Amino acid sequence: MPSWFALLIFPGFLYAVPMGWLMLWLERKILARLQSRIGPPFYQPFFDFIKLMTKEPLRRASGEDIFYLLLPLLALGATVGSLTLLPILPSSASAVGDLVLFVALVEVAPICLVLLGFLSRSIFGQVGAIREATLTIATNLPFITALIALAYASGSLRLMEIASNAPLATRAIALLALLFCLPIKLRLNPFSVANAEQEIYQGALTELDGWRLGLWELTHAVEWVALSGLIASLAVPWRSGQAILDAILFALLSLVLVVVLTVIAGATARLKLLQASRFYWRWGFGLALLALVVSLFL
Amino acid sequence: MSIWEILAENLRQGVVTLRYPQRVPPPARYRGLVQIELEDCVGCASCAYVCVSAAIHVTEERETFCWSYDPAKCTFCGRCVDACPTSALQMQAECPPIYHCAGALAVTYTRAYPRCEGCGKPFKVATQILRQRAYTEVSGEVETLLRLCPVCRQKEAIKSMVEARRIKEATR
Amino acid sequence: MNVEEIRQTLGIETPPSQRTDGIWWHIAGLNVCHMAQYLIQNEARLITITAIPDGKSECRLIYHWDCQGQLLHLSTLTQGRKIDSVAAICPAADWIEREIHDLFGVIFNGRETSPLVLRASDPSGLFLANIPLDEEGKE
Amino acid sequence: MSYTIPIGPYHPALEEPYKLELECEGENVREAHLQIGFNFRAIELIAQSRNIIQNIALFERVCGICSNVHTLTYCLALENLLGIEPSLRAQYIRVIVAELERLHSHILWAGAAAHILGFQTLFMTCFRLREVVMDLLETISGNRVNYAMNAIGGVNRDLTDPQTIRDGVRQIQKAVEGQLLPIFTNDPTVRARCAGVGILTKANAIAWGAVGPTARASGVAQDIRQAQPYLVYDRFEFSVPVQESGDVLARILVRALEMVESCQIIEQALEQMPSGQWKGQLFVELPPGEAVARIEAPRGEVFYYIASDGSEKPLRVKVRTPSFVNMPTVRLMLKGATLADAPLIQASIDPCYSCTDR
Incomplete structure (x- = not known):
């Protein structure tokens, strides 16, 4: 499969953007139904995006806009890039060490967010950026440890080989540890500390408006696809060989993850920065470490 | 009940909210627009006396009196209805229409003596x-x-x- | 609450008037600090202070106290629109005094008053300004 | 890193404008400054230019949530001045409306607290429950917010359908005991945010004259309904919940237990309510003199002072709302708290900024 196909069609832009919107909608719809509300129609995230993109933005100091354009685009590009590395189809391009590349690319978006927060020169943006940075560090320890455990157990840094070779016990524990990390990476309850509306408005995004916010929301939607996609693609060891079937299985698994994450978000209050960090260092890291130990001895 | 039970219960119960044009009908005692039965009005201006927001005015001429009411100023407290000695005032038990400029629903009735x-x-x-x-x-x-x-x-x-x-x- | 004891401690000569809504007592030159100290020792709670303009230049201040469920209203006049502050003895009086300063321009001796309900640029004594409010409620 | 972070005047965690300036050291609050007055409407001054009946509707607008307690206290003060007492049925109706309003206020507050905790589902649960009590109040009074129930010497509307109210109150009690109480006290994420947070010591609560649930959560057992019963409160059996710990969780608990007590009071009142006159009278003039009245509002003691010179307009009306004395204690609670706790702590006293500013 040519790499332009992966980047532009599947699982790249053409798949990731509508899928991201679908996931954002599903999150809102499930939350609404869990609260006995009607909830938005399925096209709502698309309309939100169009609305944000066509709004007249605030005038900013010259030269500032370039960052608001470049940083979300960089984050968007990197996140879509990380998607293309996912071992969904048997024919997916898989290079040596693409696991490391994946981690590097998926971390671009949080770093861009921290930069946006600091660049916004708003006190709320800066506090949000600090929180985002702290949480990124807290969550990456279990995130990377779990990935190392998977890589060690399957003896490869190739995502495709990890997906097909990782032993069951390690795979289950490590994927659970990865799942633990998703609420923080997607800024969901109970770890929505970095964008705690009632404390610091939208955190790092406070000063973003119009297309600047629209671009970021798009990135966020693709982040959903990439991160849930990582777990979905690593969860199933076998591939049917039929591209369509594999793609559908992957999409369905991703959506199941959205449901799980949303239900957890709907059933919890927001924790504090210290409590969230402590949770990740204790439980998230503990689980990831367990996966590593299991991979070492089994 | 734990939060999980509440979530399950909500899911089981289904949607309870309404889409916009639908609305719950107001109760029988709903305090809507003030209506006057001009035949019963004696022009004593008790209603204007108790009206805190000056929504009701009663002006007297030699041969007529005017009773005017502006819902845009009305606080719908219902004190005018209570104060009316001849029960000429009533409140509509339905929601007032939506209007866009203040004074759009203002009414003035003139009664000749x-x-x-x-x-x-x-x-x-x-x-x-x-x-x-x-x-x-x-x-x-x-x-x-x-x-x-x-x-x-x-x-x-x-x-x-x-x-x-x-x-x-x-x-x- | 022992009315006679309060009377002796504060050295008041006028008798109080007892009504359904508490004991009312107007005392010409009341030592408010002394009063606050004594009542707080006896576990009374300062409910609020009401200021009422008295003539052109003075204000009557009523200190409303809750003495274990009973109401006690001690009132006194300011002198030259000034009176001693009780905020140091009774922290609850802090905001109350600031508000009275805002609205009636009373100066409380022994404390700094920064505006509470008004903004820093507004002059104090808003309720004395005699703003004519017509029927429509516009200024 | 040290910085000053403003919360307000307009902020998602605040229902109304006011400003909290937090001097922070990292995530920790070193000092807090409160600024009020953004909602100052000079209602006390306006009251001096309105006649006593117009003023009932005016004081209803001091607060958007506890509107009834203001007209009730105002009418009680006028009745003290006039030396009249409303009929027994009117007093029972007043008690029922006042307790329903307490239920409404506490449920609304629980929802606001859940919102600040970022607990969307709990917020929705509270606000759905709030609809039940709002519907009851709307059935009785014809309006969801400003009930306009109190008149001088009586009430404006009779209570004709006790069974609807009884059913609604039972539904609320069941939901409070079955849903709100267990979640607020047992849910791990809620507990993690509320227990031991924003402590107000008993000594501080007394010194700053805190009232209502804020004081009772700090171990100060004072409730006007029992200390100096007004209306017919001496005819009901109810207890006043008191907690000793003085943290946010204690304030949640006090309010939740109070809701159950309110339901009990309403049931008893519906049981005991006699038939008879309930209408108020139309008074045009006041006798010269002064009078006060105070009641236990949802947030604590409301105090009204009225002075009259014998004309149709009052000489001076002083309104002391519970939030006015509770709000200064926020500063004490905030010192040493974390930034993330600040919105919750300021909300835990159930502040009403419009009340405070008047």
């Missing part, structure tokens, strides 16, 4: 409700008297008193 059957001057008339309150039985004689202005009524009363005394003396 009836003319006295004696001298022809306009005067403030007692309404049906007040009549019934003052006289247990509104007889034809009372009706005739009430169609006169206070001055003529007084004259008429004196006349009938004199007449009565004359008849009394004559019978004695």
Whole structure:
């Protein structure tokens, strides 16, 4: 499969953007139904995006806009890039060490967010950026440890080989540890500390408006696809060989993850920065470490 | 109940919210727009006296009085309805329509005072409700008297008193 | 609450008037600090202070106290629109005094008053300004 | 890193404008400054230019949530001045409306607290429950917010359908005991945010004259309904919940237990309510003199002072709302708290900024 196909069609832009919107909608719809509300129609995230993109933005100091354009685009590009590395189809391009590349690319978006927060020169943006940075560090320890455990157990840094070779016990524990990390990476309850509306408005995004916010929301939607996609693609060891079937299985698994994450978000209050960090260092890291130990001895 | 049970219960129960144009009907005692039954109004301005937001004004001319009401200023407290001695005011038990500029629903009613059957001057008339309150039985004689202005009524009363005394003396 | 004891401690000569809504007591030259100290020792709670303009230049201040469920209203006049502050003795009086300063321009001796309900640029004594409010409620 | 972070005047965690300036050291609050007055409407001054009946509707607008307590206290003060007492049925109706309003206020507050905790589902649960009590109040009074129930010497509307109210109150009690209480006290994420946070010591609560649930959560057992019963509160059996710990969780608990007590009071009132006169009278003038009244509002003690010179307009009306004395204690609670706790702590006293500013 040519790499332009992966980047532009599947699982790249053409798949990731509508899928991201679908996931954002599903999150809102499930939350609404869990609260006995009607909830938005399925096209709502698309309309939100169009609305944000066509709004007249605030005038900013010259030269500032370039960052608001470049940083979300960089984050968007990197996140879509990380998607293309996912071992969904048997024919997916898989290079040596693409696991490391994946981690590097998926971390671009949080770093861009921290930069946006600091660049916004708003006190709320800066506090949000600090929180985002702290949480990124807290969550990456279990995130990377779990990935190392998977890589060690399957003896490869190739995502495709990890997906097909990782032993069951390690795979289950490590994927659970990865799942633990998703609420923080997607800024969901109970770890929505970095964008705690009632404390610091939208955190790092406070000063973003119009297309600047629209671009970021798009990135966020693709982040959903990439991160849930990582777990979905690593969860199933076998591939049917039929591209369509594999793609559908992957999409369905991703959506199941959205449901799980949303239900957890709907059933919890927001924790504090210290409590969230402590949770990740204790439980998230503990689980990831367990996966590593299991991979070492089994 | 734990939060999980609540979530499950909500899911089982289904949607309870409504889409916009649908709405829950207001209760029987809903306090909507103030309505006036002009026939019953005596123009005493009690309603204007108790109105805190100056939504009701009563202005008196020589031959007419005006009762005006602006829902845009109204706080819908219902004190005018309570204060009305003749129960001429009512509140609509339905939601007021949506309007875009203040004063769009403002109303002004003018009521001409009836003319006295004696001298022809306009005067403030007692309404049906007040009549019934003052006289247990509104007889034809009372009706005739009430169609006169206070001055003529007084004259008429004196006349009938004199007449009565004359008849009394004559019978004695 | 022992009325006689309060009377002796504060050295008041006038008798109080007892009504359904508490004991009312007007005392010409009341030592408010002394009063606050004594009442707080006796576990009374300062409910609020009401200021009422008295003549052109003075204010009558009523200190409303809750003495274990009973109401006690002690009132006194300011002198030259000044009176001693009780905020140091009774922290609850802090905001109350600041508000009275805002609205009636009373100066409380022994404390700094920064505006509470007004903004820093507004002059104090808003309720004395005699703003004519017509029927429509516009200024 | 040290910085000053403003919360307000307009902020998602605040229902109304006011400003909290937090001097922070990292995530920790070193000092807090409160600024009020953004909602100052000079209602006390306006009251001096309105007649006593217009003022009932005016004081209803001091607060948007506890509107009834203001007209009730105002009418009680006028009745003290006039030396009249409303009929027994009117007093029972007043108690029922006042307790329903307490339920409404506490449920609304629980929802606001859940919102600040970022607990969307709990917020929705509270606000759905709030609809039940709002519907009850709307059935009785014809309006969801400003009930306009109180008149001088009586009430404006009779209570004709006790069974609807009884059913609604039972539904609320069941939901409070079955849903709100267990979640607020047992849910791990809620507990993590509320227990031991924003402590107000008993000594501080007394010194700053805190009232209502804020004081009762700090171990100060004072409730006007029992200390100096007004209306017919001496005819009901109810307890005043008191907690000793003085943290946010204690304030949640006090309010939740109070809701159950309110339900009990309403049930008893519906049981005991006599038939008879309930209408108020139309007074045009006041006798010269002064009077006060105070009641236990949802947030604590409301205090009204009225002075009259014998005309149709009051000489001076003083309104002391519970938030006015509770709000200064926020500063004490905030010192040493974390930034993330600040919105919750300021909300835990159930502040009403419009009340405070008047």
